[in-house]
Amino acid sequence: MPPTNNGPAPRRRDAAASRERLLKAAGELFGERGYDRTTARDIGERAGVDPSMIARYFGGKALLFLAVLNAESDADSFADLYDADRLAGLFDRIDRQGPGPVTQVAVRPYDDPAAQAAAATELDRRIVAPLRDRFASEGDERAALRAELLTAAFVGVALARRTGTLEHLAAADPDDLLPLVRRLLA
Template sequence: MSDPRAAARSPRRRRDADSTRAALLKAADELFAERGYDHATIRDIGERAGVDAAMIARYFGGKAQLYIAVLHEEMSDDIPQDMLDPLRMRHLVDRAVRRGPSPIFQVALRPHDDPQAQAASREQLHRRIVGPLVARLTADGVDRPQEKAEILTAAFVGVLTARASGAFDRMPDLDADELTSLLLELLPPRH
């Protein structure tokens, strides 16, 4: 007689769990970017992932924890270059052009209804975008680096969001290279 617990620990079952978890993370990342945290439903995430939505509770605990896992999946332990670095800006713009503003940018537009998701988004926005920019501006001797970093971040998020809003005639036609180039022209050069 075989031990049912051994089957649960089998490599095949682990691969299935890994692929289910990965599919949920990918679907959630896409839907959070497209609709925002508050409008991406657990059911829609499960459908896009091709799995039962109940798996979200099993693997993550709930929608807020899944959202936090998406945020952590996107980051590394390294503090990224500031957004004024041309390669970093190109990466951020390219992602927004392809998939919409990232979940951490959405917190700059409107607070999430869920306090846990709000806190996680805000923390990542400051860790990955505002903080590196403050460090750069401080190193450059810029007056009021925190305030200026926050304003630059808000302007950048606004541009990425406005591009997809339909409110402007030419911005939606700009590809990632053109948009990055124009943004770098408008933002202050490094001293």
């Protein structure tokens, strides 16, 4: 007579689902706390997955961070901040979700050099480069400096709005705020 197993049936593992849950949880936590203040344990707990699976599926926390950045990238090219829809979309996203890892790198460097480099590269690709390209095509000799200056202004406004410290900025209706920010960028 074959032995019987009276315990619960072993849980079937779904690597793809676990990987997706880790990616989602990491994106949320990196956005809320930043890279440095998010632990593998935090990510695993939020995802309902053993934190050791981060190493198995992604190669470690820094590579998971890179995967989050790549997953956030919804296009190979981005419109510059002068595009009204792009500007409104970024403000809306930061208002709803808080600053993501790419926005945060503009104001606070990461301790992990790989994470810092990845986030800085994405900030350049998503926000700085489209502005730099626009200014260069207009013949601006200081296109790079101007693009970085406007990126810093945008990030500053978005983060100050999110913190609520500047009460009028935080309470401003986006429809009233966007024309003012567009004028600031001009």
